[in-house]
Amino acid sequence: MNGTTVSTADEYMPMAKEAGAISCVATVDHKRIGILYLVTTFFFFLVGGVEALVMRLQLAVPRNHLVGPGVFNQLFTMHGTTMIFLVVMPALIGFANYFVPLMIGARDMAFPRLNAMSYWLLLFGGLLLHFSVLAGGAPAAGWFSYTPLSESAYSSTQGPDYWILALLVMGVGTVAGAINMIVTILTLRAPGMTMRLVPLFVWMVFINSILIVLAMPALNASIVMLLIDRQLEAHFFTALQGGAPILWQHFFWTFGHPEVYIMVLPAFGMISEVVPVFSRKPIFGYGFVAGSTVAIALLSFGVWAHHMFAVGLGRASDLFFAASSMAIAVPTGIKIFNWVFTMWGGSIRFTTSLMFAVAFILQFVVGGLSGITFAVAPIDWQMTDTYYVVAHFHYVLFGGTLFAMMAGLYYWFPKMSGRILSEKIGKAQFWLMVIGFNGTFMVQHFLGIMGMPRRAFTYPDLPGWGALNMISTVGAFILGFSVLLLGCNIVWSLRRGTQAGDNPWNAWTLEWATSSPPPEENFERVPEIHGRRPLWDLAHPETARAPVKTDFCPEKNKTSMIVFIVSEGFFFLMLIFAYIYYNYTQKPGPDAASSLDARKTLLFTCSLLASSFTIWRSETAFKRRRHKPMVLWLIATIVLGAIFIIGQGSEYWGLLQRGITIRTNLFATTFFTLTGFHGLHVCIGLMLLTIVLVLMLLGDFKNFRPRALQIIGLYWHFVDAVWIVVFSIIYLKLLL
């Protein structure tokens, strides 16, 4: 296509070798980082898979003694955590990393170094999680870590602490990656590619990244509170001291349900690329597919308590979440028809990729429909926490997402390597995977109906339980074998596979308009964008519409800071909510009225608010290119911020003198956590401002070009705004 040269894996690989082993560590190329993501996730997929196989062996027969409950509980905790945070999420991010910049005709991600950081945080987070095995035992409280089981009273090993720290490390990386992705898609689209013309995979990744930015802070805030409970003996979720174990569930699922969609939306995107190309027709109802995704993203924040129907939250709550969960089924379900009608009337090519996509459609329908049975709350009252749930979400995440990733891998592998994966091995792998997957998980629906609870290391010999479990175990090993076959296919095809050329599938999106693999700069020349299928338009100029102007392209640094601030805002929202929840009624022990001096706090609050004014003055001076006032106002800002920190320090000192610490009661727990995290943000802001000041004094701002001051200024205003909210909630009523 387009006359670009055909390069191959053989040409590509030596290049990598020449650059030396260090280059893969130092790389900031989105394509190589994408491959790092995929290789890493494949490794962790094998780890999580082996964990699953050991569990299946233990469950193959009733009353088995292969592993005891201690090991089994660690296995299912690690399997869940690994598959979610180290496989499905990062694998989708890996594909997005490689293909989003290519599909929008960009040279790289908006922030290549930040991109590399995200990957390395993932890898080291994963290693940190697994280090727990050497440090006294892996976490065993489940991937959901329900309190109080995950509190130190009931989980005395360091497993849950490693779990928390690892998730925090990965969480930071994931949020950074999502911000990067949002900014990339908003600011680096090829000329003429409006947001309405981006490929659906790009659109899904975009919406997905917004979900990540909003949902991950909820997880981060919850696990930070759990860590404070475990390490500092605070009481967020401990029932004995008045904490509410159920609050953890609310917090966790506020993250946890959007997370489910985080793990399927990019997969929807892949299917929306693969099905049209191999049906030789454009996607049926682009607007519906794209729009319904937005609906899913919005609704996904209003369905969390359908994970909690058995908690006994009351009729009103159960009805609300039953209705919202049914509502989210509509935008999810109708996509199925869009894909089916894309095939309808097409000229379908039964490549391995398409076969995986078709299996995805049918299996995802099964998972979606069993999901509906959970939205019907009374059915959930019977079926939740049984193997029926295990079957349900594996149909969504394995039968759905993983099959979609297989479709994506067979589709995009030629672009990444220059060679096509063997179709012969691919089809064998496909059938093995279909048989293995359905063999493993179909019977688990019945096990649930027969009353088998999930997360049990063994089970009594009740009628049928042993037989169905044995079938499931055999299925799991077939599944394991199909994964090995995939590994063989990749190794074989990298050496012997058919040369791909630029566009082996005769596809239409921009990634196929460059060589396979693409050169470091991605494109020699990006084709003109007339519509959603640039390469189709190139081949059929007679039907192509006139090119349009790019619609919306904000400045990237400012955009990234705004997105970051929104994410931080959600983090504080959780802490603020916890404070309000535990302090709106009078509790024994010290409270805000008895222990805080609001007038003194008002003084250093004024200092902080004044600093917002001074930094604004400094920015104004920057815009007017006046160096001296810029520096002076910035110094004033730093001094005012420091006064605030000193004020808060003295307040803390006074409380500690009176014996009020974070473990005293729930007021102290929530007060220190909320104000402490705010103080930490002020300190980070001060550090950043000081760095900017030093740079100014060193002369870096002579030409008034760096944007750092404005960007950090935004952050500083945000920190002040958070304090206004915190002050209003904690102190204001003491002044009135």
Added chain:
Amino acid sequence: MGLGMEMRFEGCPAGVFAVVAPVFSPVSPQAEALSHIFVITLLVCAAIFGIVTLLVALCILRFRGKPNAPEPLQITGNERLEISWTVASILVLVGLFVLTVHAMNVSDPAADRPADLTVIGHQWWWEVRYPNGAVAANEIHIPIQSNLLIRAEAADVIHDFWVPQLGRKIDVIPGTTNSLWLRADAPGEYLGTCAEYCGDEHAWMRILVIAQSPADFDAWQARQLQAAATPPSTLAAEGLKVFRAKTCVNCHTIKGTDAETSVAPNLTHFAERTTIGTGVLTNDAESVRLWLADPQKIKPGCHMPNFELTTNELNALTAYLETTK
């Protein structure tokens, strides 16, 4: 509904008739309502799955592309069609929602009076307290055809009380109480289990509900108030001595002795129960001996330590526990 086949099964505690699909074999109006809506929903789901499968099959059969075939007609969508299937799916879900409201009302009416009995989840056993003061463990006796309001509490972590043939499951949560209606219309023994992951021995936190005629139930309940029988033999009397010497009394209650704590199951009428270790073994002399020899071997992680009893102590303690009727 009665879809579940009933059969006698060797793996169950003696006397229990296990059903293959308890969810579909309700014996109470509550469970009946749940089974009913589940079946309707599954039928609706099966119909939808059938439609999708049919469409996919037709696509595969009719639109298989031939090599070098020309590009097909490029259709980008059909708004009317898309709106119709969106509306259709909304209508199906509205219908399901109406059924949901109804099923919730039937299967889980509001608690409107003091509870009839209290069930307390412990790591890894169930304490059952009756209003007359009787205390049982793991096996819940109830009179048939009577709506019982259960008060559900937790002593440590979150557990979940679930007996699928009798009704919904409900979490038992430390720091809060939940309530649940329990009813069995036919006499019999109904299996249940803790459904919320609660640590090491979550698997062996089984429940057995024994539904009896009101007369039998009253007799049983009255019997629970009686003190344990005086050891009838010297060996059993020796066993009681071991029981007191080995700090068993720090955790277990046996009415009529000085053992009065309820950290662990009440053993006053231990020999009447069908299982030990909350379902892990059938209750007979051999199992009791095995259990006492090393509880950690039978139920690893459970809170009863291995007391390293001598053979004589084992024999005596087993003999004594066998007399606690």
